[in-house]
Amino acid sequence: MGKVIAVTNQKGGVGKTTTAVNTAAGIAKLGKKVLLIDIDPQGNATSGVGIDKRSIKYSSYDVMINGVKAEDAVVSTNFAGLDVIGASMDLAAAELELVEIEHREARLKNALALIKGNYDFIFIDCPPSLGLITTNAFCAADTLLVPIQPEYYALEGLSQLMNTVRKVKRSYNQYLDIEGVLLTMYDGRLNLTQQVVEEVKKFFPRKVFSAVIPRGVRLSEAPSFGMPIMYFDKSCKGTAAYMALSEEIIKNNR
Numbered sequence: 001m002g003k004v005i006a007v008t009n010q011k012g013g014v015g016k017t018t019t020a021v022n023t024a025a026g027i028a029k030l031g032k033k034v035l036l037i038d039i040d041p042q043g044n045a046t047s048g049v050g051i052d053k054r055s056i057k058y059s060s061y062d063v064m065i066n067g068v069k070a071e072d073a074v075v076s077t078n079f080a081g082l083d084v085i086g087a088s089m090d091l092a093a094a095e096l097e098l099v100e101i102e103h104r105e106a107r108l109k110n111a112l113a114l115i116k117g118n119y120d121f122i123f124i125d126c127p128p129s130l131g132l133i134t135t136n137a138f139c140a141a142d143t144l145l146v147p148i149q150p151e152y153y154a155l156e157g158l159s160q161l162m163n164t165v166r167k168v169k170r171s172y173n174q175y176l177d178i179e180g181v182l183l184t185m186y187d188g189r190l191n192l193t194q195q196v197v198e199e200v201k202k203f204f205p206r207k208v209f210s211a212v213i214p215r216g217v218r219l220s221e222a223p224s225f226g227m228p229i230m231y232f233d234k235s236c237k238g239t240a241a242y243m244a245l246s247e248e249i250i251k252n253n254r
Contacts, residue, residue, distance in 0.1 A: 002035070002119035003253055004112065005179050006141035009148060011157040012128040015184035018219060019147045020125035021048040022238070025228030026246030028081030032120035035074065038087035039064075039108070039133050041094075045125040046086035049077045050226030059088035063111045064136060065097050070111040071118075079231060083119075091133065098132040105132070105172050109140035121249075130164045138168040143179035147213075150183055150196035158203060178207050180252075182245065186212040211245035214238065 007020040020036060028034040038045040039060045043053045058073035063085065073085045098104040112122065124137045148154045169176050181204050187193055201208050219238040222229045229238045
């Protein structure tokens, strides 16, 4: 059965989608079968793997709201071992529509139950909020991957996130755990970076990934070409960092 990992942080601009796309593609490049699910209304993970949002027949919205089978929404990408369920603009209204639906928090979980066996890993790119769409991801997920930028406000966001995790564990998914915390836009020369890293390690003992993601122009450029970083520029620091993270996740899940 595929392991379901939700990539989440309600704070925007921390490299969440970049991490979802490049970790999914990196693990697929290492020989695993991977599904990436985009449930962020902006749909950046969909375009980040070269899929035109307007061309997909069924999106994650159709799976959660209209009861379309997950397997019917799966689209193959041009990258080895990587499939995607894309997002559409309709997701912007899904928060309101889910309120009316029975068992609204489990729509994604129930849909994925039928295809989990087809994949080694399933990554969910969550929106930067803690509403009903994200709750669906938390109910469906085995673990959460939390990218954070080492800055002062990062820790405030983490405590809010952990409150939500506790609520979801109590009510819907008692097995939900943290896969790991990933430091993004990392600059080891800054004192503040070192201070935040120490605080995060206190907050999440043994849950901070060894791999860290540096700032990089190439990482910012890759999405506009619809390519994960390891296909866009295989020799850049971003590629080395995300491949190291991919190897670390595979090793942790042996």
